[in-house]
Amino acid sequence: MSSVTIRGVTKRYGALPVLHGIDLEIRDREFVVLVGPSGCGKSTLLRMIAGLETISSGDILIGDRVVNDVPAKARDIAMVFQNYALYPHMSVYENMSFSLRLKRTAKDVIDRKVREAADILNLSKFLDRSPRQLSGGQRQRVAMGRALVRDAQVFLFDEPLSNLDAKLRVVMRTEIKALHQRLQTTSVYVTHDQIEAMTMADRIVVMNAGRIEQIGTPLELYDTPANLFVADFIGSPSMNFLRGTLEQGAVTLADGSRLPVAAAPQVAAGRKVVFGIRPEHLALSDDDNGLAAEVEVVEPTGANIQVYAKVAGMPLCAVFNERHDFRPGQVIRLTWSPRQAHLFDEASGQRM
Template structure:
């Protein structure tokens, strides 16, 4: 397989700048997920690695070799797109073997490669079918099989599960995870779905506005988000934010409530901060202890319950496994355990 190095990469369309100095080192055999909202530049970055977009500035190296000027076919990579792009007149086996037949690979090697890939993806009973006789999940597996038989240096996935329903996406996430464990292939995966990012990635690259916001393991981004964007994007339901003022080792909310912190911060007293806490870390208090909040909506999810509250007239969510919350009255009390608090300075950068 291959390592991929990206240095000071920029992309502009005329006077419109899309990517701003991207630096990223992808290790051999690593599964990297590029995640962020629509328009953040993640698909553009993937297409530049593939050679489908020209580099405005910077450098891309695959296995140590500069590939900026190489055509896509010469980079020895395979892409799996959101659309399956299968040939309707060919069988599953024909679609999977097409690139090898174009290279005039020996028939014995083609048969071995197709059989091996079909076995990994559970496609063996389907090899003679045409795409129209397959489900969406089966078609996506064929598209993955077509990439696997090439034995490329790297796999690039561009939102491959977006067209599938929720159950199929869950199934295909498992298929992709198993494939990566089996092949140990260098993989770069683009998605706007942070659940996909959390479940698939060795490391997540969180992007916004054409800039890398944070790179780290899924739990690093979840437990210690670098800034307000990452904190709000990673996690479902998203993190709650409350404006506050720091002083004396605690923060004071607008209504005068003092919330203690685990330790003092390297901030001047009276500094404006944003306090963050995830819905699953909020504690519903008994006996009226804590801050009072109005219950606006109770949303059962099966596994747990999401309470939509108004705290200090701001939207606030609590996630709980306690089913007695289904009968929550018009008001509840909440407390914030200090060990689960996140604090961001006025620029939105993490302080603790």
């Protein structure tokens, strides 16, 4: 097991820059998730760690060793892909043992490692089956088992759950997290799903357009997003954003509504800002003094009710755990704790 250090790494395809000076320290035994929208560079960065993509500039270290020019097979990493990459003509046992057989590992060692991995992943009953006889979740376990038997320093996961249905994704992400807690192998996991990132990571790296926007624990990113991009990307439903003017400790909207904030920074009056509040932090007001919101769509999920409304012409979502009989066109009054509000500079998007 080892740390992974990324220093000033860039990637260009011809004249097109894809990654812009990435600096990242992944600690030994840590589970780090790279998350961001399609095209942000997260999979490219993972493939550069694996040795499947060349580095335009900068350094990547695994432990104390610079691996820029080390071929993938010599980096002592194990990778789990989105499409499983199983050999259809081989049994589960043969798929899991393939890399060890290539290294001419002793047969008794191969058998021990495969059966230990199969036991951890609940695959012992399926070792004689072919991949076509398995469910999607079982195939993903085989792919993980193939990585597990290698005793690699680093595990790399490239959106491994994308091909699974929603319910199975929940099961598999729990299993992957439990596996990491048991093995304590340094792991780097790529996904576009922020729920996967929030539930699995020790730390999350939020990427956008080839740059790192913020690094932190899931709750650090959720509670104190560095900018509008992170605030919008982390959380489901997303944070609400209401644009207005900062005046005397409150944000004034276009219709004159005033939104109090706990500690407004000392800036010139009239500064354009973005007021942020998460849907679950909104509550129904007990009187007529709350923020007026006109209901547009009501989505009951069973566990809660998501209400999509308009405030001063801007969209807003509120989540209620209680049952309410809201109707489109109804005006409701909302309140919140000023300490749960967020404030961003409208021009730069940075947290204030």
